[in-house]
Amino acid sequence: TMRWLAPQYMSLSPDSRFVVYDLPDRPNAASRDIFIVPTDGGSEGALVTHPANDVFPAWTPDGDAIFFGSDRSGSMDLWKLPLLNGLPVGPPELLKQEIGRILPLGVTAQGDYYYQLQVRAVDVYVADVDLASGRVLGDPRPVPSRFVGQNISPEWSPDGSSVAYVSIRGLNDRNSRLLTIANLATGEQRDIVPELSFFIRPRWSPDGTRLLVRGLDFRDNWGVYLVELTTGRVSPAVLPSPGEGDGVIGGCEWAPDGRAIWYERLNRGIVSRDLTTGKESLRFDYREDSITGLHRPDGFKVSPDGRWLALSGSTADR
Numbered sequence: 001t002m003r004w005l006a007p008q009y010m011s012l013s014p015d016s017r018f019v020v021y022d023l024p025d026r027p028n029a030a031s032r033d034i035f036i037v038p039t040d041g042g043s044e045g046a047l048v049t050h051p052a053n054d055v056f057p058a059w060t061p062d063g064d065a066i067f068f069g070s071d072r073s074g075s076m077d078l079w080k081l082p083l084l085n086g087l088p089v090g091p092p093e094l095l096k097q098e099i100g101r102i103l104p105l106g107v108t109a110q111g112d113y114y115y116q117l118q119v120r121a122v123d124v125y126v127a128d129v130d131l132a133s134g135r136v137l138g139d140p141r142p143v144p145s146r147f148v149g150q151n152i153s154p155e156w157s158p159d160g161s162s163v164a165y166v167s168i169r170g171l172n173d174r175n176s177r178l179l180t181i182a183n184l185a186t187g188e189q190r191d192i193v194p195e196l197s198f199f200i201r202p203r204w205s206p207d208g209t210r211l212l213v214r215g216l217d218f219r220d221n222w223g224v225y226l227v228e229l230t231t232g233r234v235s236p237a238v239l240p241s242p243g244e245g246d247g248v249i250g251g252c253e254w255a256p257d258g259r260a261i262w263y264e265r266l267n268r269g270i271v272s273r274d275l276t277t278g279k280e281s282l283r284f285d286y287r288e289d290s291i292t293g294l295h296r297p298d299g300f301k302v303s304p305d306g307r308w309l310a311l312s313g314s315t316a317d318r
Helices: none
Strands: 010-012 018-023 033-038 045-048 054-059 065-070 077-084 093-096 101-107 113-118 125-130 135-142 151-156 162-168 177-183 189-192 198-204 210-216 222-228 234-238 249-254 260-265 269-274 280-285 299-302 309-312
Touching (some): 010 054, 033 054, 054 101, 162 198, 222 249, 234 249, 249 299, 280 309
Antiparallel strands (some): 010 018, 077 093, 125 135, 151 162, 177 189, 269 280
């Protein structure tokens, strides 16, 4: 029985005596270790414990070792750990450097390790813009990051000094995300590990103390969550009502005063919610308010005075 998260990968030994799998060693850890458990119901044991991210264990055909991925050398590499009766009999051996972001497909009877390579790279950039002409001045500059090619969803802080973004530190998007706060003046970076299995699109509160994110908790409840920047504590702001399903909550934004949020309830419209009282008001009804030719919006913003909504979306013939 898993305590809080599911493994990204597990593998049954050729003699069916053991299962190996990857799992965080604590609920809010950003990295994983390799564990083993006997199939007869014995206790769980740790095979690979390291501050790095160790993932995707797979047995060799003879059952004398496991393959696994690890970023302990600064890149994601393929390693091999010899085993005897479910216990390590030597240190891990480096097999191949820089395998990249992979999804394992399995090991053949001949010992060939097959995997799918994910080659997409996404990063966060800053560019200076002449607001009068709309021209970009000079080349965009990447926001400094210790992890290149795995950073998405940037958001400026209210004072313009920092950028918050989602940094994907594992091999899969889910269960491996951190919130990174980068101060562009000092170059300082701070990582926050929210107790969420998935999240995206952080939004700063007007006072700069909290972030609003859409995501999943460890019980797979999809909703809108608040992340306290000083402590990393997570609390739900909006969750689906019973019977509504996971896909009912869309984009979210702060109200200008920071006391409420606006979010998209996909079967109704855009709703404001008072964070103190929980009272909700329907601000834009998809069923009654019509914008000629506009399907359900892909996103929205609230004006600084709270009186207007800007919406984007597709028209019926596009």
